[in-house]
Amino acid sequence: xxxxxxxxxxxxxxxxxxxxxxxxxxxxxxxxxxxxxxxxxxxxxxxxxxxxxxxxxxxxxxxxxxxxxxxxxxxxxxxxxxxxxxxxxxxxxxxxxxxxxxxxxxxxxxxxxxxxxxxxxxxxxxxxxxxxxxxxxxxxxxxxxxxxxxxxxxxxxxxxxxxxxxxxxxxxxxxxxxxxxxxxxxxxxxxxxxxxxxxxxxxxxxxxxxxxxxxxxxxxxxxxxxxxxxxxxxxxxxxxxxxxxxxxxxxxxxxxxxxxxxxxxxxxxxxxxxxxxxxxxxxxxxxxxxxxxxxxxxxxxxxxxxxxxxxxxxxxxxxxxxxxxxxxxxxxxxxxxxxxxxxxxxxxxxxxxxxxxxxxxxxxxxxxxxxxxxx
Ligand SMILES: Nc1ncnc2c1ncn2[C@@H]1O[C@H](COP(=O)(O)OP(=O)(O)O)[C@@H](O)[C@H]1O
Ligand SMILES: [Mg+2]
Numbered sequence: 001x002x003x004x005x006x007x008x009x010x011x012x013x014x015x016x017x018x019x020x021x022x023x024x025x026x027x028x029x030x031x032x033x034x035x036x037x038x039x040x041x042x043x044x045x046x047x048x049x050x051x052x053x054x055x056x057x058x059x060x061x062x063x064x065x066x067x068x069x070x071x072x073x074x075x076x077x078x079x080x081x082x083x084x085x086x087x088x089x090x091x092x093x094x095x096x097x098x099x100x101x102x103x104x105x106x107x108x109x110x111x112x113x114x115x116x117x118x119x120x121x122x123x124x125x126x127x128x129x130x131x132x133x134x135x136x137x138x139x140x141x142x143x144x145x146x147x148x149x150x151x152x153x154x155x156x157x158x159x160x161x162x163x164x165x166x167x168x169x170x171x172x173x174x175x176x177x178x179x180x181x182x183x184x185x186x187x188x189x190x191x192x193x194x195x196x197x198x199x200x201x202x203x204x205x206x207x208x209x210x211x212x213x214x215x216x217x218x219x220x221x222x223x224x225x226x227x228x229x230x231x232x233x234x235x236x237x238x239x240x241x242x243x244x245x246x247x248x249x250x251x252x253x254x255x256x257x258x259x260x261x262x263x264x265x266x267x268x269x270x271x272x273x274x275x276x277x278x279x280x281x282x283x284x285x286x287x288x289x290x291x292x293x294x295x296x297x298x299x300x301x302x303x304x305x306x307x308x309x310x311x312x313x314x315x316x317x318x319x320x321x322x323x324x325x326x327x328x329x330x331x332x333x334x335x336x337x338x339x340x341x342x343x344x345x346x347x348x349x350x351x352x353x354x355x356x357x358x359x360x361x362x363x364x365x366x367x368x369x370x371x372x373x374x375x
Contacts, residue, residue, distance in 0.1 A: 005208050006096050007306035008074050010034030013053070014301065015073030015095070017060070018080030019046025021345040021355060022281045025289070026079060027052045029297035035305070040069045047345045048079065060087050070094035077259055077304045079280050081107050082154055098208075098258040098304045103279045106255060110152050110189045110276065117274045120254045122247055124274050125266070126192040133174045139190040140170060146193035149173050154182025157353065158225020163193070194273060196266035200234050202248040203262045203285035205299040205309050212252060213299065213309045214245045215292065218284045218320075220264070226353060230284040230320045232291065236267060243272055251277060260285075260300045283322065283355070290341040290360040291318035316362040328356035337361075 008014070014030050016023045019041025027037040027048055036053040039046060042060065049055035054072065058065030060083050067090060070076065076097045081104050088101045106116050111129045118124060128139035130149070140147060145168075151160035160180035162173045177183045199222070204214040219234035220227055234241065248263045251274075255261070262282030264275040285296035294302075294310025302309055323330075328350060334342050344357035 005306055006075070006098075008035070012036070012074040012305070013038055013072065014305065015040060015069060015076040015091075016048060016052075017041075017076060017078045017083055017091075019043050019048040019055070020079060021047050021347075021357075022283075023048030023079035024051055024345060025286075025297045025343075026077075026281060026300055029295065030301045032298070033301060033305075033307075035301065038069065038073050040065070045348075047347055050346045060084060063090060066090045067094065075304055077280075077300070078104065081279055099261075099279050100256065100258070103255045103257055103259075103261075107277055107279050108153055109187075110150055110155070111187070113276060114189065116254070117251065120250055122250065122274055123271065124191075125194050128190050130188050130190050131186055133171045136170045136174055136188075136190060140164065143190060143192045148191045148193055149177055150189050150191065151177060151180055151182035151185070152187040152189055153185060155180070158222075161225070164190075194266045194268060196268050196273075198234075198236075198267045199264065199275070200236065200244055200267055200272075201230075201262055201264045201282060201284040202244050203260055203282050203288070203296050204245070204248040204252050204257075205260050205296075205303045205312070206252045206257045207303050207309055208258045208306050210253075211309055212249055213294075213312045214248055215285060215288050215296065215312045216314050217241050217244045218287060220284050224353070226324060226355075227283050227322055229322070230287050232287055232314060232318050240267065240272065247272060247274060255279075259303050260296060283358075284320075286343070286358050287318040287320040287360050288312070288314075289343070291316045291362055315365065317365055318360055318362050320358055320360045322355055323357040323359060325350050325352045325354055325356065331357075334359050 013036045015038045017040045024047040030037045038054040039048045039052045040056045044057050056069045070091045076091050114124050130136045147164045149162045162176050199220045200217040202217050206212040217234045218230040221229045252261045262278045266273045281296045288295040293313045341360040
């Protein structure tokens, strides 16, 4: 079946499922292009709803709320991918949903995701699906230690992960995982621990016409399993950057993504290994707001609405630093640097580990790394 390419003219309403900071920044980008945004989120006064024209506050599984949301918008996309299949199906019966369920389904489950990447010839850490202590012990015998045990679903910011060292008891590791979000389902993945040189990510946009545009790979440093900084350019050779973009493009094409795909990778002496992906704007792409001709949020809206993609060209070097928990309380000091770009997400309560905002500092292009500091 072929149909005319979908295009939503400015003035239309973009529905975004999820109410966090990614939805907030996407809503701001949509507003700049003349769209109205309607947020669907279980959280009242969510960061995204604060800047949107309309909001539905309801559970992701509420059929009546999903139906009236779908009827109130012209296209639906997601800033959060852990949406039940049935909810996405209900939405898609009424309104175009981009990206499609296949993409969300693949990104929701680490086992499906790894199988997908390996299936298109893209390397990952060695892994085994495990569903209990016996399977975990067998997988450890094959993969060896150290290793990382992760819940297959619902993990984020290092939640739902247990590192298994030489002396870690498999039964204890399995029990610890059971207490994490998604752990109760009993489906998990064991990954070999990668002694990487660093972590990078690529955010790629792809339109319904197959056109794509990728941002420069960002160099990501985590603290307490939460992204701390993203730096561009990444201190990697040009060939590695090209290979990373090629991986993101192949994945986006194989999944027929319409929207954004962010792919996280480990840089190793033997090449790149994909860690995970997300079919939406990504924390490691926030630097694009201040350092690129078109940022990830505008590119997301353009792709979802069937508009031509903008140029992802980077005009400055940049370092994006996340403000976690109390760190956003320093907003006045951060603003005292007149060249710092401060972004706050409107979250009332600064819980530990919560992403409250970010700050991006730009530098003259080419001022970053020289060959000697490269990986
Ligand atoms: N197999 C692995 N080997 C080494 N480090 C890992 C491995 N898997 C995850 N990590 C580390 O933990 C971080 C978070 O893991 P990730 O799978 O990206 O989960 P999430 O971002 O959903 O919490 C990664 O960015 C990386 O620093
Ligand atoms: Mg990750």
